[in-house]
Amino acid sequence: MPHLEVRDVVKRYGTLTVLSGVSFAAEKGEFVVMVGPSGCGKSTLLRSIAGLEEISSGSVSIAGHDITAAEPSDRGVAMVFQNYALYPHMTVAQNMGFALKVARRPKAEIEAAVTRAAEILRITDHLGKYPKALSGGQKQRVAIGRAITRAPEVFLFDEPLSNLDAALRSQMRIELSRLHRELGATMLYVTHDQTEAMTMADRIIVMNGGNIEQIGSPLDLYNKPATRFVAGFIGSPRMNFIASRVMRLSGRSVGFSLGEGRPPLDLEFAPGETLPILGDAVTLGIRPEALGDDGEVHIADAEVTVVEALGRETLVYSDARTLRTTDSESLDGYFAQLVPSQSDKRLGQQIELKANRSAFVVFAADGATLHDASPIHHK
Amino acid sequence: MTLRSRTVAIGLHAVVSLWTLFVLLPVFVMVISAFKSQAELFTRPLALPKQFSFAAFERAWGIGISGFLVNSILVTALSVFIIIFASSLAAYILARSERPVMRWVYVAIVAGFAVPLQSVMVPLYQLVSGAGLLNSRLAIALPYAAYGIPFTTMLFYTFFLEFPRELEEAARLDGCGRLEVFFRIVLPLSGPAIASGAIFQAVFNWNEFILALLMLTKSDVRTLPVGIYGLTGQYSADWPALMAGLAIATLPLIVIFLLAQRHFVRSLAGLGK
């Protein structure tokens, strides 16, 4: 039986539907990360599970109990807020022990729980301080400590790292993963940052506009995105999207247009994959690391417009005027290319964009994936 | 700063300085008069006293100021306590409720602010009289409280609208019921609103005269303003003692006000949202 189960949850504010029938389940001890763009309903879903919002329909159960109508404190959840939400008039120790104090637990038990949580989070030295004397990272630790002392069935995190600077964020990512292993607790973690999702999750739930787009392990989502939205959201830099059309069909071989004057791109569809119809508008997707100077397919000629040398790798952006994109977040003809080394490409240089046939993904006009790419393995 | 804005600034400062003098001069005269002898008070009214004598303060204390002071403190403390308690709770519920009817309740409470005291004085007297409260401290403490609640509710309401919701949500997850959230989290963090509400109402109730005159006819229950007024006829020969009594009545508030003016100004600046 799943430890946390969300079934057909609908949430409406007046006429605005924020969650339109969301269902998923998490096993005991699983670290589930929910990602999606701002405003897609992640916080609303988390707050509905916590009992801070009343859902319009659907149900939530934890550890086998239906808690859809239970009080927030009776649900066995603890929540860590983005803005920490520490009580400013209480010390760190009082903040962490507050839930137990409200529950009238004996002093010794409260103290033991607080001490243990403080040790796990390495904030023992700060127990007597007030929140305003702490740095952002320390406040976030206290907020997590407050959740730990309650020993909840499920931890809920709402973008807990988004107020921290980049260096601290990557450190806290590692610590949260460690914490998850140590506590063996079920965690549901919300973020709009795909890097956090990829690095921490056992399983990722991708949300978009109040719906779940796909659920899967990080690499599943990366290698076999179910929709164009997931393909664009997971992975940085973004996948390149090329507007194309089905030019010919013979058996399971499909030819896609690659702009005027260029031969069509022929892809072999696997037996389970849905074939498009001749003339269909489709989108071809290709990951930045799959683009290079050599490959079976010559996609386009392009001019280098931006070179970002990151040391270990280089990001080359180029402009291929013959191609259009179907991605509202990038400009027509602009391609991102990730070179896994330092590169001598210069601004203004004319290059050929090439890739192997197996690197292309095909999406239908409605966004559903028709054809998957094969992952790239470096030896 | 441009020449124009500097001219405006100088002009504003001049107006405010004049106004301050206008307000403070009577207070100043009252205080120095309290230290003078009767003769000196009339011959050199605006000069500093030749020697500072506390004789007038002793005489004032002797003719009953101490009793009035106790009454004033009790009435003010009780009314301010009721006002803060009732207004903060009411404002919290009004600020957090999503029921449309609550907006109307809020409007009704705020409308109470606009009822002039004079227009309800007679029915109020009958009410207090009917309740058998005439000549008791409650006779004015309760009406004072009623009069202070609308304004103070507005004050708390604007404060609570800005209060961070996550703190309340965290407390609910930590097991607090609605009332516990209010008393353990919200109220302890409402210091600025409590301070300014309390000071504002304390000043008003400490100085209130008309109601106190109407409801308190016996000398032993009178508050300072009416008590001292009652002495004017009887002790018209002793102006220094009256001035000393008035000084005793005025100074506590000025001191409190000076200590807490920061809170006071800050929370009034947030009103009107």
Ligand SMILES: Nc1ncnc2c1ncn2[C@@H]1O[C@H](COP(=O)(O)OP(=O)(O)O)[C@@H](O)[C@H]1O
């Ligand atoms: N109390 C509310 N009343 C009306 N609309 C709301 C309320 N809370 C959130 N919303 C709307 O619901 C949508 C989802 O919000 P939210 O769950 O906070 O998104 P996310 O956390 O994914 O950024 C947003 O469009 C937001 O404007």
Ligand SMILES: [Mg+2]
């Ligand atoms: Mg959010």
